[in-house]
Amino acid sequence: MNQNQSLLPRYQQIKHFILDKIERGEWSEARKVPSENQLCEQFSVSRMTARKALQELTASGVLMRQQGLGTFVAPLKPQSSMLAVRNIADEIRERGHGYSNRVLLLEAEKATEAIAVSLELPESATVFHSIIVHYENGEPLQWEERHINPRFASDYLNQDFSQETPNVYLNRVAALTEATHVVEAVLPSESVAGLLSMEPGAPCLRILRRSWCRRGVVSLAKLMHPGDRYRLGDHLQFT
Incomplete structure (x- = not known):
């Protein structure tokens, strides 16, 4: 973790950790990510903090939750926009x-x-x-x-x-x-x-x-x- 990241709120540090794993290919599509309890132990945070990180990544489509099974890396879906980003x-x-x-x-x-x-x-x-x-x-x-x-x-x-x-x-x-x-x-x-x-x-x-x-x-x-x-x-x- 670099100096800038260490100054971020703890839930954002957890988000960066998960996103880094995905971006580097260490965690592939459909891989199960650590549970709230595991993240609590790894980052020495409350369960509420770990839950916030997972919920935000799920809401943004990076992760997906399956009831009773846990949270997994979501497939990368194509994005569309009402205003195209042109060069x-x-x-x-x-x-x-x-x-x-x-x-x-x-x-x-x-x-x-x-x-x-x-x-x-x-x-x-x-x-x-x-x-x-x-x-x-x-x-x-x-x-x-x-x-x-x-x-x-x-x-x-x-x-x-x-x-x-x-x-x-x-x-x-x-x-x-x-x-x-x-x-x-x-x-x-x-x-x-x-x-x-x-x-x-x-x-x-x-x-x-x-x-x-x-x-x-x-x-x-x-x-x-x-x-x-x-x-x-x-x-x-x-x-």
Whole structure:
């Protein structure tokens, strides 16, 4: 257990322990996981704490409970979303246009309280922080700010994001399984408006995206798009 994990609440430490076993292939699909009593003894916690860890992993689909038999590793099911997670470079190239980007920031820093909560880390834990502007035919289309949990992308700061976007890299190394989105119209800061070549007072379309792998929260992204140059759409299939 690393230093950041040791600062987490005990039930989250148990969750990380179980998720690590699954992610590394030590515990395969349908394998029975330790019981509440066994976890209590192993981690020196109350039964309520052990139960909370198992219940949360069951609710998220990582584990499954069979009455009278115990708790088991659940099959990995495909995820679907009302809003697909697209790679901005692919979107641009599919339109037959040229893609490029400019990396403005790529560094490690201490997490603020809000970032730590979003990434399920202790306050002041080390996170990776990047800011990149993406261009379509030389015109700025997206301002992207990301905070990354280093546990899931330890080599993030060494990447050449002119060759591979953060979205593609994180999918490759962390095997993202799900994401949440909040989409809203906002007025950008003066600096962001300048980087996106926007007129003063023009609105932005902002997407806040939180992405997970099976072991936890990988990334918190803020994506800003000029309102007059970007449309957000998806094809929905009802079953």
